[in-house]
Amino acid sequence: MMTKSPIAGPIFNQDSSEFFFTHTADEISGEAVDAYIDRLAHAGVGTFVSCGNAMRANYASEVWERDWHGYDPEGSDDQPVLKHIPVEQVRTFRQRLDSAKRLADMGVDFHARAFARCRHHGLGAWMTMRMNDVHGCMDQDSPLLSTFYKGQRAANQLRTQYRDTSWMDRALDWERPEVQEHYFKLVQEQLKRFDFDGLELDWMRFCYHFRPGREMAGGRVITDWMCRVRTACDAAAKSKGHPIMLGVRVPSRPETARKLGLDAVAWAKEGLIDLVVPTPFWATCEFDMPMQEWHRLIGGTKVQLAGGVEIRYQPVPNGPATMMTAELATGAALSVLHGGADQVYLFNYFPSGHGLTKDWGAETIDSVFRAMKDATAMAKLARRHAITYRDIRAPGEPLDNALPGSDLQADMPSPSGCAFRINTGPIPVGRIVELLLEFQQGGIDPSQLRVHVNSQQCAIKQSSDDGVAIYNVPCELMEDESQVVDVIGGGKNAFTIVRVEVSVSAA
Amino acid sequence: MMTKSPIAGPIFNQDSSEFFFTHTADEISGEAVDAYIDRLAHAGVGTFVSCGNAMRANYASEVWERDWHGYDPEGSDDQPVLKHIPVEQVRTFRQRLDSAKRLADMGVDFHARAFARCRHHGLGAWMTMRMNDVHGCMDQDSPLLSTFYKGQRAANQLRTQYRDTSWMDRALDWERPEVQEHYFKLVQEQLKRFDFDGLELDWMRFCYHFRPGREMAGGRVITDWMCRVRTACDAAAKSKGHPIMLGVRVPSRPETARKLGLDAVAWAKEGLIDLVVPTPFWATCEFDMPMQEWHRLIGGTKVQLAGGVEIRYQPVPNGPATMMTAELATGAALSVLHGGADQVYLFNYFPSGHGLTKDWGAETIDSVFRAMKDATAMAKLARRHAITYRDIRAPGEPLDNALPGSDLQADMPSPSGCAFRINTGPIPVGRIVELLLEFQQGGIDPSQLRVHVNSQQCAIKQSSDDGVAIYNVPCELMEDESQVVDVIGGGKNAFTIVRVEVSVSAA
Known part of the structure; x- marks a missing residue:
């Protein structure tokens, strides 16, 4: 294999639809593609990862159906590929297809144009391929479904x-x-x-690729298949005159990945890949991915490690969810880098599409994305760490969500009370650190609880009627990597905790 | 460091009290020690691990208090070290102390004698030290408590x-x-x-060595301390003229161990240890220790890996428990070896003390222990695999027990139904394989459930009124390492499963 180029972070993943959803057919053009990349370059993105497919290709592929396959821009809403779509979604669907088709009809290939613009700005340029995307699979027909898929079904x-x-x-x-x-x-x-620096195989869309129980046998099939891809990449590298790296997105835990047939550690050791991205699926950003463990497992290889940071924040499975704030994204990204990752990998962080510009503001996007290049810069920003859960498990793996947490007496040999471990990255020095607890019940008096961080009781700063309490955490108490929060109530002070956050003020 | 000798398995851990509990002062002698080792040698034990302490030493130590410190064999049951012990236990306590003292008074050191006898039989001879044993800690006084401990308290x-x-x-x-x-x-x-082949530091008695939250900082203290021990071992090796290995018992999961300050992977990579033994604590044998992951994490080092097999079997936390049967021990041990461990490590498997001879029979002990030397021999025996839980977690680590399992609809993206993953070692060929499910409710009709192994429905063979059902599993369905069991009931067939086992007939 050729020498590896270091991959510049943060790595920014674009899905196959966002650009077309956010540009009408009238607005779309090669210049609009350039402007899209210009925005990311301005925000300090290091590597752009461009997605060409879900079940179909979003460009004028010659080997797969295109997104607009079977769609007649002049036809009615009742045409076959539209008639099973909920009425309120038809307009958006059509706009996306109209835009994608228009750009292709103009002779502009989104990816080729985007990659050229990346070169212009010095950004890394990667392609990502969704390996088993099932958007639309519950519909009888839809522009999302390929003929191949419908045949298998x-x-x-x-x-x-x-x-x-x-x-x-x-x-x-x-x-x-x-x-x-x-x-x-x-x-x-x-x-x-295309001419890209790397090809990413996105096994996280949608993670489950085999009959339940067949994952590890199936994994050998994927490994063999990836050998073919590696060979093809190496051949293409010769003709392009530069290395072509191979990356994978896989479940956040190494053993879960292995048990799903996605044994990234084996692939790393066999020299099949150059980049591994442990990541949650979608439901929530995962604040405690075991980056240290990944780092150890692929130690001794040349493989780079990036940690996937998702856009959704949901502390309790099926509970309330919000989009990530800038502070939460900073906290998650810092933990990833502090844990030994080489890069932060942003998924679904679209400046426009999902409202990030509205929610964060353009300047905040810039300052946060730029800082994501390295842990030292990130550590200077205000940040917020949280407890969530992992939304991908191998079939049969038990649930292990930390929240909701309650003060039922745990049994020997577990400590009693209600303890949480929260990842917080490097030790903050001279900052204001606060612990937030949200209680499910309105009737709790948080001042009656004993709340400890690393065995020392912390005083309550404020509490509100909606069950949110803030505690002061002396900065000197903070440990490297993670903190143990132990809440003791008992008796009349029974409680259920549904949100735990630690905030650190800016430097 | 000197060259490592391979460690012979199975490795057999003796606690500091068993020999003295099972021999009266009249029976005890140097010959009784020999006979004890002879029995283990006959059973095919490869390495004997002798425990010299809990809070006190069970031999005539010059630097620690002895078990019989402060005890007057001629005194009343009301003497200080006995008076807080429940009346019904006093006789057993006294017998143990009388025996230990008598042996020492005879000029026989249990460990020296045992090690000499190990040499005679060609068994490996190790010492094990319990690093924080707290037996007796809830008592005001007891022969179990050291003056040092009471001072700290x-x-x-x-x-x-x-x-x-x-x-x-x-x-x-x-x-x-x-x-x-x-x-x-x-x-x-x-x-x-003493003259032994290796010294084991048993950090699993009792696992928690630091203030909650101080574990990772504390772990650096332990690592430094272990450097001193390693140096002392190497110095002793010179004077004894043979290598002295260093081993550790640590929690079953690598990240849990690290978060408890017991970072065996780091110790392995730093060349501090020669043997690592991931193991549960006590409540139950753990059938799904991630040996593959341990094997990968210490790969590239010379460190050997043994998997701890405990004597207690408890599928549900705080639920009913039994002692391990020979079939269960075979299943657990085979999974350990199949997962990449070099040895099986038996803890609390006393031929007499815990009734193993009574429960298993002497011949069964011999055949099972002997087979534990290697996976091929084990795989010929009848075996039984089970689902249990891990009984040690770092403070704040969430619960992740698989049982009880019920058919509540799990949410997207998790598969629905009630799925389990059960470790089963190598693929059996030409055997009778059965799945056992125990339901909490008496009223369940198991024939109304759909039970799948690796996606194929399995027929019911029999069910009994006490909620136990057996299903036939075609041997051809079996996968390497683990099987996915997926039970679908729903509606009127709601269920809760409290025990899952897969049995494989003998070759």
């Missing part, structure tokens, strides 16, 4: 045959050779058609 | 000061230099006094 060849209750049950079965070939075609086209 | 210098509800709260705080010195004295004595 009609032939009862999807992942789960004995149950059909979730999107995941309707994923393609990667043990099927025709599935492997279907994706390999797209790999070959993209290696030939 | 009186000075409010134990691990947890803000809470006092469990044994673990009353552990010594290893950040205290006097604690470190107290144990180092014993290390020095044992290195000088």
